[in-house]
Amino acid sequence: MASVTLDQVSKQYPNGAYGIRDISLEVLDGELLVLVGPSGCGKSTALRCVAGLEDVTHGRLLIGDRSVEHLPPKDRDIAMVFQNYALYPHMTVAQNIGFALKLARRPKAEIASRVDEVARSLQLEQWLDRKPAQLSGGQRQRVAMGRAIVRDPAVFLMDEPLSNLDAKLRVQVRTEIARLQRELGTTTIYVTHDQTEAMTMGDRVAVLRDGRLQQVAPPEELYADPDNTFVAAFIGSPSMSLIEGTIVAGAELADAGVAASRSVAGGGAVALGKGEAGDLAVRLGDQVLPIPETVLARRPALRGLVGSDVVVGIRPEDVEAHDIGHREGDVVAPLTAHVELRESLGSELLVHMTIAARPALTDDTRTVAADADAHAVDVLERQAEAGRAAVIGRFDPRSKVQTGTDILVNVRVDALHFFDASTGDAIRT
Amino acid sequence: MTPIDPVEAAAPGLTADEPLGEPATARAYRRLRALPTFVLWGLVAIWSLPTLGMLVSSFRPEDEVKTSGWWTVVADRSLTLANYDAVFSTSGTDAPNMWGHFLNSMAITIPATLIPLAFAAFAAYAFAWMDFPFRKGIFVFVVGLLVVPLQMSLVPLLQLSTGGAHISAFGETFTLFPDLDLAGKPTSVWLTHIAFGMPLAIFLLHNYIAGLPADLMEAARIDGADHPTIFWRLVLPLSVPALAAFAIFQFLWVWNDYLVASTFLGTSQDAAPMTVRLATLSGSRGQDWHLLTAAAFVSIALPVAVFFGLQRYFVRGLLAGSVKG
Numbered sequence: 001m002a003s004v005t006l007d008q009v010s011k012q013y014p015n016g017a018y019g020i021r022d023i024s025l026e027v028l029d030g031e032l033l034v035l036v037g038p039s040g041c042g043k044s045t046a047l048r049c050v051a052g053l054e055d056v057t058h059g060r061l062l063i064g065d066r067s068v069e070h071l072p073p074k075d076r077d078i079a080m081v082f083q084n085y086a087l088y089p090h091m092t093v094a095q096n097i098g099f100a101l102k103l104a105r106r107p108k109a110e111i112a113s114r115v116d117e118v119a120r121s122l123q124l125e126q127w128l129d130r131k132p133a134q135l136s137g138g139q140r141q142r143v144a145m146g147r148a149i150v151r152d153p154a155v156f157l158m159d160e161p162l163s164n165l166d167a168k169l170r171v172q173v174r175t176e177i178a179r180l181q182r183e184l185g186t187t188t189i190y191v192t193h194d195q196t197e198a199m200t201m202g203d204r205v206a207v208l209r210d211g212r213l214q215q216v217a218p219p220e221e222l223y224a225d226p227d228n229t230f231v232a233a234f235i236g237s238p239s240m241s242l243i244e245g246t247i248v249a250g251a252e253l254a255d256a257g258v259a260a261s262r263s264v265a266g267g268g269a270v271a272l273g274k275g276e277a278g279d280l281a282v283r284l285g286d287q288v289l290p291i292p293e294t295v296l297a298r299r300p301a302l303r304g305l306v307g308s309d310v311v312v313g314i315r316p317e318d319v320e321a322h323d324i325g326h327r328e329g330d331v332v333a334p335l336t337a338h339v340e341l342r343e344s345l346g347s348e349l350l351v352h353m354t355i356a357a358r359p360a361l362t363d364d365t366r367t368v369a370a371d372a373d374a375h376a377v378d379v380l381e382r383q384a385e386a387g388r389a390a391v392i393g394r395f396d397p398r399s400k401v402q403t404g405t406d407i408l409v410n411v412r413v414d415a416l417h418f419f420d421a422s423t424g425d426a427i428r429t
Numbered sequence: 430m431t432p433i434d435p436v437e438a439a440a441p442g443l444t445a446d447e448p449l450g451e452p453a454t455a456r457a458y459r460r461l462r463a464l465p466t467f468v469l470w471g472l473v474a475i476w477s478l479p480t481l482g483m484l485v486s487s488f489r490p491e492d493e494v495k496t497s498g499w500w501t502v503v504a505d506r507s508l509t510l511a512n513y514d515a516v517f518s519t520s521g522t523d524a525p526n527m528w529g530h531f532l533n534s535m536a537i538t539i540p541a542t543l544i545p546l547a548f549a550a551f552a553a554y555a556f557a558w559m560d561f562p563f564r565k566g567i568f569v570f571v572v573g574l575l576v577v578p579l580q581m582s583l584v585p586l587l588q589l590s591t592g593g594a595h596i597s598a599f600g601e602t603f604t605l606f607p608d609l610d611l612a613g614k615p616t617s618v619w620l621t622h623i624a625f626g627m628p629l630a631i632f633l634l635h636n637y638i639a640g641l642p643a644d645l646m647e648a649a650r651i652d653g654a655d656h657p658t659i660f661w662r663l664v665l666p667l668s669v670p671a672l673a674a675f676a677i678f679q680f681l682w683v684w685n686d687y688l689v690a691s692t693f694l695g696t697s698q699d700a701a702p703m704t705v706r707l708a709t710l711s712g713s714r715g716q717d718w719h720l721l722t723a724a725a726f727v728s729i730a731l732p733v734a735v736f737f738g739l740q741r742y743f744v745r746g747l748l749a750g751s752v753k754g
């Protein structure tokens with residue numbers, strides 16, 4: 001049981017490229033920290049540096065209060081679970097799990113009892129005499145975990161352990177791993193590119209991009225208050241809609257005939273009180289949305305940006321059909337959008353719409369799009385050219401919106417996100 | 430994962446009928462399998478005919494062998510084991526003494542197979558999974574030694590084993606290689622075979638061992654294993670197919686070798702392996718060739734046993750490098 005500290009850790013390759021750059025991170029004792037990011041962001045490199053499988057070219061690495069950057073993996077008191085499990089194919093499950101103990105020359109009786117104990121906790125008792133080739137993917141994954149657990153290390157390192165499992169099994173094993181980690185209380189660093197895993201499993205989540213740390217925070221905070229457009233676009237599925245906008249004076253709302261209102265119980269809405277409606281608005285293409293006082297209180301810097309371009313972020317659950325009311329207390333404003341596509345999931349309806357505004361086309365949004373799908377970047381660029389930004393809404397499944405129509409939606413304006421147009425950083429103070 | 434558009438992935442020049450991206454071996458197998466079975470059996474029969482003839486002849490009495498063809502045994506069924514008896518006899522000055530020569534062959538072949546195997550396994554692991562200066566250069570040099578023709582080095586090697594190598598310079602004699610007095614001893618033969626087998630062994634085993642998954646080694650390192658432990662407990666057990674494949678190659682090559690054995694042991698009948706003795710078995714005027722038939726089958730008994738014993742590794746070994754544990 002120990003904390004893990006990375007202090008300005010960098011790994012530079014002989015050709016000059018950086019795997020990870022100036023990462024400073026502290027993993028608290030007993031915490032499950034998730035390293036997440038698109039492919040090639042350096043999360044596996046960071047994990048391997050902590051494991052000792054890669055050399056650190058700069059910076060300090062501490063496990064507990066021991067400096068370990070110069071120690072080989074076996075002296076760091078860590079155990080690793082690999083993406084491909086890396087089980088020894090010619091050994092039985094029992095031998096696989098007990099291998100480290102055998103190398104440490106523990107007495108046979110001790111090895112046998114500890115292997116049995118671990119096998120019982122992972123429900124592997126009946127497979128102890130099988131070879132890995134005779135096991136299913138999920139069983140092999142449990143053997144890999146057993147091999148790590150039996151060593152009782154200070155830190156668990158997990159490198160995308162679920163990516164080789166099918167979707168249903170993944171959900172099941174995900175909860176098992178989380179439960180096991182909580183039971184054992186061992187500090188764990190967990191690498192994944194799946195942000196759903198990151199959000200559900202992590203006590204805190206660290207988002208990486210191009211070798212640099214973007215933000216470290218508990219999942220809820222990462223979701224509700226991202227530090228920059230990259231984190232905003234990467235976390236959340238479907239993605240947050242990022243649109244280019246301009247901060248304008250509140251007077252423009254009156255010109256457009258738009259006003260914010262507060263949802264009340266039983267449907268319907270009331271106008272905002274004097275102090276609640278802010279005096280600023282944001283122009284998205286040919287439409288304007290009010291910025292309520294609550295947002296201005298959290299992001300006072302907006303006041304100094306009147307007339308400037310910003311990037312506005314809208315999460316899908318903050319967009320709802322006009323006729324179906326929002327929850328009580330939400331501050332909403334109307335927006336007209338064109339419905340391009342409906343995706344009915346049964347539990348909800350994902351509606352893909354476009355509005356006459358430009359989508360934010362920055363390095364960040366391009367990277368997130370490219371990570372999802374090779375064609376997504378082209379789609380984004382075409383949208384930017386056509387001046388139509390995508391807005392995704394999470395509608396009530398009873399909604400009757402039709403594709404190809406222009407509809408009115410309610411946007412929760414007290415949940416709008418604002419980012420700097422050039423740097424992508426969140427606008428706060 | 431980015432979806433791959435199947436149209437883009439097709440190699441240019443292939444029609445829609447041909448399977449995409451089929452390797453040449455698969456195409457060849459496909460065409461071979463299309464041949465009717467009886468054609469293949471016919472080929473097998475024709476190919477086996479001479480061997481069958483020899484086998485039959487080895488069981489026929491001497492005078493019948495010399496007067497009629499082996500196919501006449503169908504009508505006249507006189508079979509005998511006299512040839513085999515004669516071949517193993519040790520009486521007389523020119524005795525065949527096949528058993529003695531069989532043991533000589535073993536004395537040459539076994540060290541010549543096992544020693545390169547041992548050294549090459551260590552070397553292959555080091556080249557594949559250890560980091561040391563000039564690793565690449567040394568590996569290229571060692572594998573490049575495959576190019577050295579055996580025939581060209583026979584005379585120098587003979588000189589080396591009988592007299593050692595010395596250089597006279599500045600009035601002094603420097604000994605590059607001591608005179609081990611190996612003239613007429615099997616040691617010189619298998620030392621030569623080891624020298625020539627080593628580059629191939631290192632090449633084959635390196636190909637295979639380098640193909641073992643890296644995260645297996647990493648998992649072992651994290652579990653606390655150092656290089657020797659990884660080698661003995663992980664790499665060797667997983668490399669059995671490659672080791673067996675090389676063992677077959679080397680065993681058959683050395684067992685059947687005539688050139689090296691006759692060069693180094695040609696004059697000494699006591700130490701000669703079976704290949705050398707077989708050459709002179711039919712007598713100075715070819716009058717004893719009935720003995721040759723029996724001796725031939727005695728000499729192939731062991732290689733055939735080795736082959737069938739390690740057969741399943743043979744084909745895998747041919748593809749060494751594409752096979753993982």
